Amino acid sequence: MxxxxxxxxxxxxxxxxxxxxxxxxxxxxVILKVFHNIAVxxxxxxxxxxxxxxxxxxxxxxxxxxxxxxxxxxxxxxxxILTLAEEEISPSYSTGQxxxxxxxxxxxxxxxxxxxxxxxxxxxxxxxxxxxxxxxLWISPTGEHISLKEVATLYKENQTKLNMDKxxxxxxxxxxxxxxxxxxxxxxxxxxxxxxxxxxxxSMSNDFKWSREGKEWRAFLQEISPN
Numbered sequence: 159m160x161x162x163x164x165x166x167x168x169x170x171x172x173x174x175x176x177x178x179x180x181x182x183x184x185x186x187x188v189i190l191k192v193f194h195n196i197a198v199x200x201x202x203x204x205x206x207x208x209x210x211x212x213x214x215x216x217x218x219x220x221x222x223x224x225x226x227x228x229x230x231x232x233x234x235x236x237x238x239i240l241t242l243a244e245e246e247i248s249p250s251y252s253t254g255q256x257x258x259x260x261x262x263x264x265x266x267x268x269x270x271x272x273x274x275x276x277x278x279x280x281x282x283x284x285x286x287x288x289x290x291x292x293x294x295l296w297i298s299p300t301g302e303h304i305s306l307k308e309v310a311t312l313y314k315e316n317q318t319k320l321n322m323d324k325x326x327x328x329x330x331x332x333x334x335x336x337x338x339x340x341x342x343x344x345x346x347x348x349x350x351x352x353x354x355x356x357x358x359x360x361s362m363s364n365d366f367k368w369s370r371e372g373k374e375w376r377a378f379l380q381e382i383s384p385n
Contacts, residue, residue, distance in 0.1 A: 176236045179232070189236075190211070190231050193236055194212075197238045207235070211234065214228060215231075249292050250291045252287055253267045253271075259309055277294060277296075277303065278294065291306070292307040292310060293306070296309060338375075342374075342378075345371075
């Protein structure tokens with residue numbers, strides 16, 4: 159799905175629309191409610207702003223005395239909506255993907271959902287697999303709010319580091335194998351194939367030294383063999 163780019167003129171028109179709508183308490187309140195719900199659905203509102211907007215909405219239609227409050231709320235939430243409209247569509251994660259990212263079981267993820275540890279997320283159907291948007295905030299055991307996007311980024315960084323460490327370990331192992339192969343070739347003055355023809359199968363040799371070193375030599379060759 160491709161996002162539609164918003165021009166500077168588009169943004170100005172949108173802002174003018176918000177300004178005009180703010181002049182009417184009824185219009186301002188309705189638009190504020192709609193924008194608020196959209197922003198909450200995509201976790202586009204900071205916790206403090208969401209609390210303020212919710213409080214503003216609770217005032218209800220009392221008349222012009224609330225117009226300034228509604229206007230401020232509408233401008234704040236519309237700014238979040240505009241930001242949301244310009245951002246790339248966020249991915250969503252299944253419980254299995256989340257379990258992998260957090261390093262826990264799927265049951266733990268389901269328990270976190272039940273405990274409302276994923277801010278604003280509600281499972282639509284009891285037995286339906288949950289998919290949680292990357293914007294969603296996760297409440298850590300210490301009370302810290304972290305977006306799933308951040309969790310995914312940290313997971314990818316850790317995986318990259320682990321893969322790099324694994325690759326480095328493999329390279330070092332190959333280097334060691336090559337060094338040992340070179341050592342045996344120098345010791346016996348020829349390649350393994352030639353020495354094998356001269357001395358025979360190591361496992362059947364009465365020569366203790368060749369029996370041991372021949373097996374090791376072959377093992378090192380197998381380590382670096384593509385097959």
